[in-house]
Amino acid sequence: MSAKHTHITDVVVVGAGLAAERSAIEAASAGLNVIILSLVPPRRSHSTAAQGGMQASLGNAAMAKGDNPQIHFEDTVKGSDWGCDQEVAKMFTETVPIMIRQLDYWGVPWNRVVAGKKKLPSGLEVEDTKDKEGLITARDFGGVAKWRCCYTSDGTGHTVQFVVDTVVCKMGITVHDRMEAISLIHDGETCLGVVARCLRTGDLNVYLAKSTVIATGGAGRLYAASTNAVINEGTGGAIALNTGLVPLGNMEAVQFHPTGMPPVWILMTEGARGDGGYLLDKNLHRFMPDYEPKKKELASRDVVSRRMIQHIRAGYGVESKYAPQHLWLDIRHLGRKWVWTNLREIATIAMNFNGLDPAKDLVPVLPTQHYTMGGIRTNKHGFAYGLKGLFAIGEAACWDLHGFNRLGGNSLAETVTAGYLVGIQLAKYTLGATQKFDYKLVEGFVKKEEERIKNLISGKNGKENVWEIRAAAQNAMMDHVHIFRTGKSLQEGVAKLQELYKRSLKIGLRSSGQGANPELAQALRMPGMIRTSLCIAYGALMRTESRGSHFREDFPKRDDVNWLKRTLAYWKEGADLPTLDYEPVACPYMPPGDRGYGEATAPAKGK
């Protein structure tokens, strides 16, 4: 057996989420041939699950008056705990309003400003002015100075992805869905494309391109409990890491969202708190104002999540059938109409999965893995470190807009903005590049994958069970690399993962592996997933400070003297730990300071 089909094109985009499709549009507009690969049809990508909205400083809503890119920039940098690339943040905040308007032009039904005085369900009184009527409105989100989160009810990701996909359809861009990239083809200097496995037939395909874009989204499924889709296994980063040349940046920066709903860990959007929802403890006491008098429930996510766990540790957690310990989200006071129109999606989810009607019931919540700030490290134009012709965007990348904590609503906004900005650079690069054909080299990469598949089927390397290993690795991440971290526990976590990594190299299938066999697909991903987990765990172990979502109980303070730098994790062939390197984080516009919320500002105090 050899590669069933070879496809030659200018640009191959791995992924069909928002970031991927937006960049494909840009490349195709430049006249390039583009092929998009995806595990699932584009409209099933995880971007469609995003509910809350996208941050852009349009300044139309009453509570957004006076907003501008500069304030958005400052919020983003504070949110990132000064871990982000400020040049990227500048570019981003200046471009994103145009992106929102372009999405509008393409057809997103953004909610609009309705003029008049109104009393919001949260009790706040505002007046939207006539001159703004009919323009795109915004809602409140965590960690922001102005209302800036543009939305369509609570299906923002859905409408945006669908609309961007209409443009892809219109332009006739080729999409190969159910096609999983399983390795990058490169000659040590330049990326030549990917080897992919068809999830319909199980056949191997080769895609040769002048440029390869990785936009494979998040890696939430490295944890047992995550708000992410089940396909978010971080495979894009893993195949880049596997080259030994491309580093993953800041993998220890993992976001935990305050309101995942146990026991299914589906997200209750931040919009629920943005619209005025409270967090309650077992005494039905609203505890967030005790910790964060200024921002209350709407401090940045890392802070709220920690406060919640802190409060539970202080003995105020609820014990129920949903989870051994959790807290409540209360949006009852917003009123039935508000809940079932503006927050309909989460109301439906609470109803479907727990039989709860948020208009009259409390909803159980607990901080849950949500977002990977880290990813394939790129420069500010989206060029991946280490290989020419390789680009990364979206959640899979570490373009570094988010540093150590992403602001809610900044990620969807990043996908399209990066898709656009990087798309332009990508097109420019591709137009000047020449296609390299080295069939022997390509054949080598295909052979390697065939070998792996053969060995998995025959059980030549061992008979380890892929599902057992996956579960063990996911649990290790939950136990040792979660919200609160300590050196000792991280050490244990790393050791467990190393052990599991070795076992993952000895996986043998129990089934025949024929066709589009799901066990084989999982087995092929497994070593890469654990390598990525190790980048997170090991990076966290070495970073002896607390910054943003990375919180070390043994080093609870941010340490700008030693740690104003970005982790770069490489995986050398044959290693069982990543090699870490660091690069400085520049702060050209905003020197490190106080975030205005969180532990540094308001000392912890229980009730």
Added chain:
Amino acid sequence: MELAKNLQKTLNQKANPKTDLYVDLAESVTGIILVGFLWMHMLFVGTIYINNGVLFNSLSEGLDKYYLAQIGIPATVLVILIHIFMAGRRAPMRLRDLRIAWRLTKSLKHTDTWIWVGQVITALIIGIMASMHLWEIMTTWPIEATKSAHRVALDGIAFMGGFSIKYYLWFYVALLLAGEYHAGFGLYRIFVKWGWFERHKMGYVLKGITLIILFIGFGALYMFIRLAEMVPLGGALH
């Protein structure tokens, strides 16, 4: 495969792009006319209640006098024919389609789908029975209360050696049920398709009307029987 598809499309290009619209409209319009006709027809037959059929007879005479029968009956028949062509094309025809439709209906257990299956079946029943009915009425023209009463109440087919059933009575009961079912739900479906009313509320109204019509129908059959007992065939009404 691709080529074949294209070819076929070119050859079958519709002469008028609006054919499908007209066909769809015709289906609904003939449907509405027929429902109107059937309900009027039931009211007409229902006049048998009044004055032991005097009104019934004078209406019948009216039909003849003003040439309503000569125009009305062929027109009705024409509408029925159009309706059969237009609506009939919606019914699954091929064996394969029948199998798919049947299997799916059984598995879904979905009320509206079942109702539609019923509509297709009643259509077949009406198709056969209404032609027989029409034939009978035409061949025994003119319409006359006692004639009708005797047909309904007494005519029947005798089975070997004297055992007989009141053929026409049961024939009419069957046709009445089938016709009302088909008409009532047909109207419901038209309203659903054109979205004039909210589906679930409208259902009740139509079911109500159908019940009333059925009530009139059964009542009329009863009156025919009583009339037949009172008045001998050919006897005069007072």
Added chain:
Amino acid sequence: MSRNITLSIFRYNPNIPGDTPRMQDYKLEEYSGMTLFVALNEIREKQDPTLMFDFVCRAAICGSCAMLINGRPGLACKTLTKNLPSRFTLMPLPVFKLIGDLSVDTGTWFRNLQVRTESWIHTNKKFDPNALEVRMSNETAEAIYEPERCIECGCCVATCITANIREDFIGATGINRVSRFLIDPRDERTDREYFEVVGNEDGAFGCVGLMACDDYCPMEVPLQKQLALVRRKMAAAGLKLDLKGMKIS
């Protein structure tokens, strides 16, 4: 509380030579809050690693996991086993091409649909990055969002007898998709252009009004309303086109 359940699952992998369609039973111990997502994964991980099915969001928002659950279409991820009898069947959605077992190719079908119905905003305006967005009332935006909520799960297509027997019928989802553009002021298509897309048997006039789509749509998209809207608009357009000969709007 816990009971034993039996899942009778359709098995057939067209990619394996010699494989034949059959039903296969799997037994599981049910626990509280068990969804079909949990149950199927447990079967795959503990009993039969070859079992094929699709889940992505497992939160009833991506449309990947539609299947016939005890004969009726639904999203497996949000179906709680406790609402099913102790023995039930799982079958792949009809109409769509089978990939294997419970997995069907909705992607290709929907892609074709988008292209056939040209489901994107048609406008001659150029995007001006320096201009404000065109104003729109919030009501209009919400009206567009209503049909836009369709997640392309395919339930409405699979339950519709018409879609099952007429290969070219675009189904409720297709008509609904078009309705979204029809009410969008940004789309500049004329009635004539819309009429060409859905004013026919494969579109608005193909629907018989069976309403299974409306009753089984997991997103509760108001399909009756949207279907009727398109039918009326297309009828009006078709009739008007005749009267005036040319474009009207």
